[in-house]
Amino acid sequence: MGADEDLMKITDASMTRFGRFGGRFVPETLMQPLKELAEAYGRLKEDAGFMEELTSLLTDYAGRPTPLYLARALSRELGRKVYLKREDLVHGGAHKLNNVLGQALVAKAMGKTRLIAETGAGQHGVASAMVGANLGLETEVYMGEVDIERQKMNVYRMELLGAKVIPVRSGSKTLKDAINEAMRDWAGSYET
Template sequence: MGADEDLMKTKDAPTTRFGRFGGQFVPETLIQPLKELAEAYLRLKEDADFMGELNSLLADYAGRPTPLYLARALSRELGQKVYLKREDLVHGGAHKLNNVLGQALVAKAIGKTRLIAETGAGQHGVASAMVGANLGLETEVYMGEVDIERQKMNVYRMELLGARVIPVRSGSRTLKDAINEAMRDWAGSYETTHYLMGTVAGPHPYPLMVRELQSVIGTEAREQILAAEGRLPDAVAACVGGGSNAMGIFSGFLKDETRLIAVEAGGRGITSGRKIADHGACLNFGDEGVLHGAMTKILQDPYGQILESYSLAAGLDYPGVGPELAHLAEVGRVTPAVADDETALLGLRRLSVLEGIIPALESSHAVGYALRNPDALGEVSIINLSGRGDKDLATVMEHEGRVGR
């Protein structure tokens, strides 16, 4: 990796770091496109015409605002009020479109004609394909072979929308490796191509930009809970892989006393707090290191080699976490938590039966955590339901041994 360029530190622009996390640890070839992107985004987000187009698409194409739903049966089971922020109702089935629309409009405004993206669970890839079709931009999506196998429906959706899905066969063949290949592509094609990062990870300006584009979730949720309850929630819980849905909803409550619970993937289970690679719980068990262009918390061995993560939920199968979340956890503003595969499956099954809502396996980690730790949520809480579970039914059926019956 190249030098850490601490760009854009002026009175008009934010720092590239969150405490000691973040920065730009990238090859020299990416410094200029990152600078161009940061300058364009900072300019366009203050432009009334640009924001008008973005807000129009969020309303009329994405379907915002999404409801804040009082989960009555779940609330009765837990003995307290639990609200669900229904990002599963965004067009495409997940929160990903909020970010993708903003980034794609920036790309088009600065003359890019091609989008590339990475995807794990497939939802970011689907959102990228949707916006590529809508805005007339060529779209290619890098996806690990393991994730292609377990997310076949989303692969078909991307292709149906006109995107090309590029299999990644290196490394663990999951999200980490898809990001590697997308960044490698971008380094050689940035003059015509925008890399549409799907989460709050990577080098500046991505963690800042993605969080701000996803902050519509937190802005809406704050207004909605005040209207419904006349008070702020005691807690907000969200699943965390890279962390875009979590930072999106947390951003609405950062200045309040609301407890912010970041539920990471425990994979097949974590025994006695030992650091094992069979999970994706970087906030809980990661060490400081550099991954995909940013200093953050990552899973690594004593020699600094990145460990392979694992989760039944493809979108949480990532050995790092966004640098802002790493900072917020370190200073105590965000509370890290863990839910393993079985806890996530409990969340999926119980929410389906109790509320008639099938959550994505990613979101199911937060639901399952709430079911097993109700005291952590307080009297009134919000769970960010970041996506719907249609994409995961084959995975769940295979896990339950139902395939082939």
């Protein structure tokens, strides 16, 4: 029996999007929360009320759809039309809000009361803080101590919006370590 056959025996390909190349590699402690999340998302994406609320927030709160802008000087230089999609015009100044809105609505629909996020430069943390404030969800943002020093304005914005910024003092004290701490928190508290 070859390696591919061995892999197929231990992998339920029906649970993947990419056949034998799909699957997931996550700690066992996250399997149940991921299963619950997948079930909730599968149900909610078919729920007209949920989709209407998400669309409304993306339009009225985030300011989508954002415009296309013809970059005239660049177009002249290259000899063809170049358009820029202006995601910087989304409320909060970054595309991060698009994703956080959907995730937070799913969390709220699942009965969760708290958002956990990680951030490096601060934009994801700011978006999470904005959405948490808008939806009435407690928000905690893990951020490396080094990044906190570098991004004081975004830390101020997160706190102004009601988020608790949790300094990460382990490892390189940057985004990688903030991600690890956020995942640890989620694994230990996914019920909330």
